[in-house]
Amino acid sequence: HLPGVLEKLFNLSLEAANSSKFDGKGETGNTNTFKGSLAVTVIALLAITTTLTAGLLAWVSEEDASAINNAGSLRMASYRLNWLIAQESTDLNPSLRDLDARLQRLQRYQQASINQTPRMDRQLQALAQRWNEQLRPVAQRGLATEAQRQQFYADMVEFVGQVDQLVLLLQQRNEHRQTLQQLLQGSALLITLLVMIVGLYELQQNVLHPLRDLMDSTYAFERGQLDTRVVPSGYEEFIALGRRFNDLASTIQASQLQLEERVKRTLE
Numbered sequence: 001h002l003p004g005v006l007e008k009l010f011n012l013s014l015e016a017a018n019s020s021k022f023d024g025k026g027e028t029g030n031t032n033t034f035k036g037s038l039a040v041t042v043i044a045l046l047a048i049t050t051t052l053t054a055g056l057l058a059w060v061s062e063e064d065a066s067a068i069n070n071a072g073s074l075r076m077a078s079y080r081l082n083w084l085i086a087q088e089s090t091d092l093n094p095s096l097r098d099l100d101a102r103l104q105r106l107q108r109y110q111q112a113s114i115n116q117t118p119r120m121d122r123q124l125q126a127l128a129q130r131w132n133e134q135l136r137p138v139a140q141r142g143l144a145t146e147a148q149r150q151q152f153y154a155d156m157v158e159f160v161g162q163v164d165q166l167v168l169l170l171q172q173r174n175e176h177r178q179t180l181q182q183l184l185q186g187s188a189l190l191i192t193l194l195v196m197i198v199g200l201y202e203l204q205q206n207v208l209h210p211l212r213d214l215m216d217s218t219y220a221f222e223r224g225q226l227d228t229r230v231v232p233s234g235y236e237e238f239i240a241l242g243r244r245f246n247d248l249a250s251t252i253q254a255s256q257l258q259l260e261e262r263v264k265r266t267l268e
Contacts, residue, residue: 042195050188060114064174067109071167074102078160082153085143092139103128120169127162135159210234214245226253
C-alpha cells in the first residue's frame with residue numbers, strides 16, 4: 001500500500017502548498033513572489049531605461065555630428081569669402097549671409113539645454129562676436145586698399161582658428177557622450193546578468209535541490225526504507241512540504257511496526 005499512501009501524502013502536501021497554510025501561516029509565498037516580482041521589475045526597468053537613454057544619446061550624437069559639420073563648413077565659407085575679396089568681387093552679400101546662417105544654426109544648437117556648457121558657450125559667443133562686430137562690418141563696408149585686405153585676411157586667420165577650436169570642443173563632447181552611452185549599456189547588461197545569475201542560484205538552492213531531495217526520499221520510501229527522512233530546506237513551501245513528508249513517513253513507519261508486531265504475536 002506504500003505507493004498509494006505516498007500519493008496521498010503528496011496530494012495533501014500540494015493542497016496545503018496551494019492554500020498557503022503551512023504551519024499556520026497564511027502568507028508563506030509572499031516573500032518568494034516579492035523576490036520574483038522585484039527581479040522582473042529590475043530587468044524591465046533596466047531594459048526601458050537603457051532603450052530610452054540609447055535613443056536619446058543617439059539623437060544627441062546625430063545633432064552633434066550635424067553641428068560639427070556645420071562648424072567645419074564655417075572654415076570653408078571663410079576661405080570662400082577671402083577668395084572673393086582677393087578677386088575684388090563687388091557682391092559679397094551672399095557669402096556674408098551664408099556665414100550668418102551657419103553661425104545662427106550653431107547658436108540654436110547650443111541653446112538646447114542638453115548642450116549648454118560654459119566653455120562651449122564662451123567659445124561660440126567669442127566667435128559670433130568677432131564676426132558680427134569686427135569682420136562682417138569691415139567686409140560690408142568694402143576693402144579698397146591692399147593694406148585693408150591684408151589686415152582682413154589676418155583677422156580671418158584668427159577667426160578660422162577660433163572655428164577650429166570650436167570644432168575640437170564639439171568633437172570632444174561627442175566622443176564623451178558616445179563613451180557615456182557605451183558605459184550605460186555595458187552597466188545595464190552587467191546588472192541584468194547579475195540579476196539572472198542570482199535568480200538562477202536562488203532557483204537551484206531553494207527549488208531544484210529541495211525538490212530533488214524530496215523525490216529521492218520518496219523513491220527510497222517506496223523501496224521500503226521506512227526510516228527515510230528529508231532535511232527541510234529551500235523556500236517555505238518546500239520546508240513545510242518536507243516536514244509534512246517526515247511526519248507522514250513517521251506515521252507510516254510506526255503503523256508498519258505496529259502491524260508487524262501484531263503479525264508476530266499472532267504467529268506465536
